[in-house]
Amino acid sequence: MFNLIEFLKNIFFPKKAASELVDNLKNSSELTNDQTHMLGNLLKLGNIQIRDIMVPRADIVSINIDSDFETTLKLFIEAAHSRLPVYKDQLDNIVGMLHVKDLLPYWQKNTKFSIEKVTRNVLFSSPAMLVNDLLEQMRATRTHLAIIVDEQGGTDGIVTIEDLVEEIVGEIEDEHDSKEKPLITTLDNGGLLVDARTNIIDLERALGIDFSNIELDEDTETVGGLISNISGKIPEVNDNIPEPKLGINFKILEADHRKIHKVLVSRGES
Structure with a gap:
């Protein structure tokens, strides 16, 4: 039986060899749909640059090295x-990284708190670096956060190891990801x-419209898949995707290079 874990260990095989492996296995019963999907994502890693997946500068949450314990917590x-x-x-001027567990020794104690004393190392990377190269560096150095710097040395964004793993296995939700928010508002x-x-x-059901009069791929089940099917690509933020047959318009509110996250659906084709 095909061992996906062993394949993941050899993620840095030459692309041609990996392509041949997938071609030989994707139509066999040895691979599940999820495994096939992950293998496809693996092949793309050599073509995806860090700039495509990084958290942009405007969205970075960071801490000043001089912050006190209460502010940091x-x-x-x-x-x-x-x-x-x-x-x-x-x-x-990012000097490192702080892990939340580094606060524990100072919890309800009189020990003087100093971020500088517990700051950990981070990696620095170019936006043009390939995802698989950074993943290998982070694995080798056991570093979970990389700072993306521009040509002038300024901070362009950040990438966590979770961001890189999601490129392979898909989005990872943790205990902080809300599951109570309604899917349609x-x-x-x-x-x-x-x-x-x-x-x-x-x-x-929400629109009171029957979608059966539009052609969709058999495996299209979600609104994101519907929009990608209509547009023939993964749209970008602020794109408007009209569907004349349904008399509705999709405006992309949140998306990345992999998939759509949130859309505004309105009647009409504006």
């Missing part, structure tokens, strides 16, 4: 992250705010 709670980049004076103007993971049937 509050920021960890609000951010719901286990690791935060540490900067000195400005975000373009009706807005005051009659539009629908829709999570792209929503089943097409649920959107049909």
